[in-house]
Amino acid sequence: MQSRSAVPGNPSSSGTATLxxxxxxxxxxxxxxxxxxxxxxxxxxxxxxxxxxxxxxxKQITPTPVSEFALEHGLPxxxxxxxxxxxxxxxxxxxxxxxxxRAARDGRAQPxxxxxxxxxxxxxxxxxxxxxxxxxxxxxLLPRWRGAAPIQRALMEGDPVAGVxxxxxxxxxxxxxxxxxxxxxxxxxxxxxxxxxxxxxxGPDVVASVLHMWRRGDINxxxxxxxxxxxxxxxxxxxxxxxxSIDASNVRARINGLNPWPGCAVQIDGVPMQVRRCxxxxxxxxxxxxxxxxxxxxxxxxLTPDGILTCGTGAVRILEVQAAGGRILPFAAWxxxxxxxxxxxxxxxxxxxxx
Numbered sequence: 001m002q003s004r005s006a007v008p009g010n011p012s013s014s015g016t017a018t019l020x021x022x023x024x025x026x027x028x029x030x031x032x033x034x035x036x037x038x039x040x041x042x043x044x045x046x047x048x049x050x051x052x053x054x055x056x057x058x059k060q061i062t063p064t065p066v067s068e069f070a071l072e073h074g075l076p077x078x079x080x081x082x083x084x085x086x087x088x089x090x091x092x093x094x095x096x097x098x099x100x101x102r103a104a105r106d107g108r109a110q111p112x113x114x115x116x117x118x119x120x121x122x123x124x125x126x127x128x129x130x131x132x133x134x135x136x137x138x139x140x141l142l143p144r145w146r147g148a149a150p151i152q153r154a155l156m157e158g159d160p161v162a163g164v165x166x167x168x169x170x171x172x173x174x175x176x177x178x179x180x181x182x183x184x185x186x187x188x189x190x191x192x193x194x195x196x197x198x199x200x201x202x203g204p205d206v207v208a209s210v211l212h213m214w215r216r217g218d219i220n221x222x223x224x225x226x227x228x229x230x231x232x233x234x235x236x237x238x239x240x241x242x243x244x245s246i247d248a249s250n251v252r253a254r255i256n257g258l259n260p261w262p263g264c265a266v267q268i269d270g271v272p273m274q275v276r277r278c279x280x281x282x283x284x285x286x287x288x289x290x291x292x293x294x295x296x297x298x299x300x301x302x303l304t305p306d307g308i309l310t311c312g313t314g315a316v317r318i319l320e321v322q323a324a325g326g327r328i329l330p331f332a333a334w335x336x337x338x339x340x341x342x343x344x345x346x347x348x349x350x351x352x353x354x355x
Contacts, residue, residue: 016041019211020110021099023048023092024118025083027064030139030200031118035069037204038116044075045099048092050121051079084125096132110215116207117169124169133214134169137203139196140232141165141181143224146174147232151199152192154232155257158249162186162195164202166210168221175229177221179210189252189279189319191259237262242275244301244348248314249283255316263322268303269344276320276328283314300347305340307331 021043024035027050038044047070055062063071063079070077076095080088096113103110115134117124124134140150141163147153154162163183168176182202186195213219240262242254255278258264263274301310307318318331329337 016043016208018108018215019043019208020108020114020215021045021103022114022116022211023096023099024066024116025049025120025122025124026066026116026118027121028119029065030196031066031120031137031203032069033200034116034118034137034203034207035066037208039069039073039075045102046092046095047075047077048083048120049077049079051081080122083122084128089125089128092128093132111217114211114214115169116211118203126171129169135179135207135210136167136169136174136176137207138165138167138174139199141183142167142174142178143226143229145230145232148234150232151196152232152235152257153230155186155190155192155195156254157257158253160186162199164199164206166206175224177223179213179219179221180206182206189256189277191256191277193260235262240265240274242266242348243299244309244346245299245312247283248280248311248316251309251311252278252280252316267347268321269346272324274322275318276322278309278316278318281308281315281317300345302343303340303346304343305335307335309346 016037019038019041022038023046024031024038024044025048026032026035035044035047047066049064049067049070052061052063052067054060067077067079069075078088078091083089083092093113096115100110100113111133113132115124115129115132116137117134118137138146138150139162140146140154141161142165144150144159145153151162161183163181165181166179167174168179170176182205184195184198184202190198210219235258240258242251242258242264244251244266255264255275259276263276266273266275303309303318309316309318320328321331321334322328323334
């Protein structure tokens with residue numbers, strides 16, 4: 001297994017002209033930079049995405065971001081309920097075989113069929129994957145954070161570094177051998193939405209590097225260390241809370257990790273609010289205004305008019321908030337409109353489910 005920067009012939013040096021033709025499986029926006037790269041190179045034989053679903057407040061039938069891109073750019077697209085069904089798997093495998101034939105006719109012979117899978121959302125059967133070089137781009141440095149929410153969990157746990165891994169598709173989720181990875185430092189006030197977008201932009205080069213290695217026949221891999229594997233459980237609305245009795249660095253990690261969804265609910269002076277972003281200003285030491293000094297309840301904090309929120313130890317500066325039904329505002333703008341002129345109590349929203 002090699003890091004992208006160590007691979008000869010990565011896209012930054014050889015471009016995309018020698019990429020193989022692929023079938024692309026994806027639904028979420030995380031895969032869009034890779035799909036765009038493949039589409040611009042003319043290497044997309046077929047796009048496979050989840051069916052359109054009801055979404056948004058208007059309950060409109062909405063295509064996935066990947067389907068929307070495919071439709072806008074005239075790419076062949078199928079949206080099966082189950083990609084493993086006989087009809088759909090035959091269609092997909094036929095498209096993959098045709099791509100190999102087309103590449104050969106164009107003088108670009110490739111060793112076989114290729115599936116590129118990114119945030120697809122359906123489990124793929126061994127029969128569908130048989131005799132196909134199938135890779136997945138995952139939003140963590142595996143084996144840390146296997147599962148549905150690796151980016152959010154990395155932030156929520158205070159990891160200093162995140163990254164992406166290109167792995168083989170395997171029977172167990174995110175457990176395949178690792179072909180390449182690329183780390184990325186997490187910023188001090190970065191949200192999971194921002195980290196998602198930054199990691200997605202690493203995808204084209206690292207995926208292309210693996211495809212180039214495979215085509216040259218010099219690909220190598222490492223097995224994942226099962227003793228280091230951690231689980232990135234999918235988030236739900238029940239996760240939208242923070243315990244203000246913990247250290248400021250952990251409060252910051254949770255608040256920013258829950259942005260944009262499901263958010264982090266608190267009550268500011270009894271008014272329900274979402275805290276959307278914060279930064280640590282003091283961690284690991286007793287707060288300058290403890291709960292005992294200010295009369296705050298245990299597990300609560302005190303918020304000053306300039307956005308300083310005391311925690312169990314240390315303090316954070318609130319940068320962005322959102323009132324129910326309102327838009328996200330800089331804290332200073334909200335505090336001015338709310339006429340916040342004296343310290344107030346902030347109460348944690350209690351968890352409604354086990355983490």
